[in-house]
Amino acid sequence: MKKYFEFKKGIFSKPQYIRAVDGVSFSVNKGTTLGVVGESGSGKTTLGLTILRLIEPTSGIILFNGRDIMHLNRDELKWFRRSTGIVFQDPYSSLNPRMRVKEILERPLKIHTDYDEKTRSEIIVKTLEEVGLSEEHLMRYPHELSGGQQQRVAIARAIILKPLLVVLDEPTSSLDVSVQAQILNLLLDLQSKHELTYIFITHDLLTARHISDYIMVMYAGKVVEYSTTREVFTNTKHPYTLSLLSSIPIPDPKLKSRRRIEITGEPPSPLNPPKGCRFHPRCPYAIEMCKLKEPELLEYSKEHFVACHRASELDFTELLKDITSFFA
Amino acid sequence: MIRLISERIKLLSNNETFKLFLTYKRGIIGLLLLSLMVFLALTADFIAPKKFDEVDPSSRLLPPSIKYLFGTDHLGRDVFSRVIYGARIALWVGLLVVLVEAGIGVPLGLLAGFYGGRVDKFISAITDLIWAFPPIVLALAIVTILGPGLTNVVVAVAVVSWAPYTRVVRAKTLSIISREFIIAARAIGESSFSIMLRYILPNTLPPIIVLATLTIPSAILYTTALSFLGFGAQPPTPDWGLMLSEGRDYIFKAPWCCVFPGLFITLTALSFNLLGDALREVLDPKLRYG
Numbered sequence: 001m002k003k004y005f006e007f008k009k010g011i012f013s014k015p016q017y018i019r020a021v022d023g024v025s026f027s028v029n030k031g032t033t034l035g036v037v038g039e040s041g042s043g044k045t046t047l048g049l050t051i052l053r054l055i056e057p058t059s060g061i062i063l064f065n066g067r068d069i070m071h072l073n074r075d076e077l078k079w080f081r082r083s084t085g086i087v088f089q090d091p092y093s094s095l096n097p098r099m100r101v102k103e104i105l106e107r108p109l110k111i112h113t114d115y116d117e118k119t120r121s122e123i124i125v126k127t128l129e130e131v132g133l134s135e136e137h138l139m140r141y142p143h144e145l146s147g148g149q150q151q152r153v154a155i156a157r158a159i160i161l162k163p164l165l166v167v168l169d170e171p172t173s174s175l176d177v178s179v180q181a182q183i184l185n186l187l188l189d190l191q192s193k194h195e196l197t198y199i200f201i202t203h204d205l206l207t208a209r210h211i212s213d214y215i216m217v218m219y220a221g222k223v224v225e226y227s228t229t230r231e232v233f234t235n236t237k238h239p240y241t242l243s244l245l246s247s248i249p250i251p252d253p254k255l256k257s258r259r260r261i262e263i264t265g266e267p268p269s270p271l272n273p274p275k276g277c278r279f280h281p282r283c284p285y286a287i288e289m290c291k292l293k294e295p296e297l298l299e300y301s302k303e304h305f306v307a308c309h310r311a312s313e314l315d316f317t318e319l320l321k322d323i324t325s326f327f328a
Numbered sequence: 329m330i331r332l333i334s335e336r337i338k339l340l341s342n343n344e345t346f347k348l349f350l351t352y353k354r355g356i357i358g359l360l361l362l363s364l365m366v367f368l369a370l371t372a373d374f375i376a377p378k379k380f381d382e383v384d385p386s387s388r389l390l391p392p393s394i395k396y397l398f399g400t401d402h403l404g405r406d407v408f409s410r411v412i413y414g415a416r417i418a419l420w421v422g423l424l425v426v427l428v429e430a431g432i433g434v435p436l437g438l439l440a441g442f443y444g445g446r447v448d449k450f451i452s453a454i455t456d457l458i459w460a461f462p463p464i465v466l467a468l469a470i471v472t473i474l475g476p477g478l479t480n481v482v483v484a485v486a487v488v489s490w491a492p493y494t495r496v497v498r499a500k501t502l503s504i505i506s507r508e509f510i511i512a513a514r515a516i517g518e519s520s521f522s523i524m525l526r527y528i529l530p531n532t533l534p535p536i537i538v539l540a541t542l543t544i545p546s547a548i549l550y551t552t553a554l555s556f557l558g559f560g561a562q563p564p565t566p567d568w569g570l571m572l573s574e575g576r577d578y579i580f581k582a583p584w585c586c587v588f589p590g591l592f593i594t595l596t597a598l599s600f601n602l603l604g605d606a607l608r609e610v611l612d613p614k615l616r617y618g
Binding site: 052054077082086093094095096097108154158 | 507518
């Protein structure tokens with residue numbers, strides 16, 4: 001059994017055509033994690049919200065279990081909401097400040113099931129324990145919990161109905177480093193326990209590497225590279241991915257002179273993306289063709305898609321040596 | 329002063345709203361004054377030495393004395409008893425007006441903020457229209473149509489003054505609706521109605537409470553004004569506005585007929601204003617220590 005999402009769309013919102021996500025296409029298999037990596041403004045959050053139909057795409061189709069989610073009737077939409085969940089970056093703002101934890105977790109059950117009061121509280125307590133909280137947190141308000149605990153409640157809300165797909169929008173970015181690791185491991189545990197499918201949105205390649213089976217790198221609303229996590233880390237093909245990789249600090253004192261690929265400038269405005277390759281004004285490897293023609297996302301090798309004119313001629317093995325040897 | 333502010337910040341961060349409120353002197357004064365009015369209104373039957381409509385022709389227009397604390401009016405009725413019974417009417421009317429106002433204004437504000445677009449334009453246009461009228465003139469017009477009486481006055485005053493509720497709730501809804509817990513609510517399949525009721529409305533309550541305490545005094549003032557003009561309560565109701573109106577003819581001979589009801593109108597309005605001012609600072613974080 002495979003679950004299949006396909007995605008092809010561009011968001012053109014009036015009046016100025018902000019191309020938040022433009023012509024992105026991918027699929028996620030059941031029980032796996034797709035990491036979506038990109039800097040702020042690259043369209044990754046928009047992508048996540050669109051997949052769950054929380055905002056409407058301008059065009060394109062999204063298939064969930066073989067069904068196009070843009071054309072669901074009332075019951076099907078309810079089923080879709082039941083089968084998906086979302087966790088946001090800021091846990092405090094994602095929980096209703098006027099609801100106690102119990103009520104926050106009870107709402108999905110009340111909407112989608114007809115369990116009685118007793119069954120509901122059993123499920124709530126069980127889910128709370130699964131995310132590392134306990135009965136004592138039931139009657140608390142969100143502001144009475146720590147950031148990590150709030151995020152656990154948000155995760156509990158997303159998984160309480162055993163969904164098929166969970167979109168994780170930077171779920172660890174606003175937490176302390178020690179808590180980040182706990183939350184990541186919790187997410188991995190839950191995934192193997194319930195066979196969850198994750199779309200993990202992050203700006204941090206290392207976090208993505210920790211949790212993802214596949215990684216998709218986005219730049220200015222476009223996918224620049226997409227492959228298995230291993231391929232992206234060891235056989236990087238796109239200069240933008242390379243620059244992200246070389247910005248990862250390597251905790252090795254023996255490593256004295258490390259060659260970094262530094263890019264300058266700001267990411268382009270989505271209102272007015274540069275002609276040709278959107279990365280060319282910042283790309284150290286840009287040639288004349290990059291300014292003229294936008295590269296397509298092509299399958300460079302099996303399961304490895306790159307959108308770069310020079311993908312086949314550039315070889316970053318030497319540059320990546322430090323990092324690949326460190327993560328090997 | 330600095331110690332007071334740091335104390336307030338501490339209470340604020342601990343979410344001890346009640347203790348925070350206790351650090352506002354004017355709030356406490358307002359609350360005490362209001363409690364006194366509520367106490368008088370509730371226990372009027374026991375405190376008042378006379379019945380409010382007990383006429384005694386032999387003791388007309390007597391000045392305040394031990395027997396008649398606030399004196400007597402032109403029919404020999406005890407002004408003190410009438411003022412106490414009047415508190416009952418004033419508070420009840422104020423409360424009723426605010427409930428009707430909120431009942432009209434809050435749902436409209438929620439709808440306007442939630443749906444935006446045409447719904448918002450339509451509702452905002454009506455709100456502005458109502459706001460543009462001089463309230464007392466519009467209220468007079470409505471009472472003229474409905475006929476005199478306290479209930480009609482309540483309706484009239486509420487109909488002319490719900491606009492602030494719509495504005496406040498609309499603005500608050502707009503600020504809440506972009507927060508992530510609303511998107512999260514959609515993601516778990518909440519209906520629009522449920523989102524408005526369970527997610528937005530509870531978060532708009534603090535400004536609504538503040539607004540209510542600030543509009544009760546004007547509601548009381550408007551209703552007493554309408555009673556003073558003869559459109560509201562009819563004799564022998566011990567309405568403060570009506571008492572002012574009746575005492576007007578004797579204002580030089582027996583000023584106590586007007587002074588005491590007037591004083592109580594002022595005190596009641598003042599108590600709500602003081603309380604509302606303090607509540608606004610306690611409940612609205614934007615104004616806190618700003």
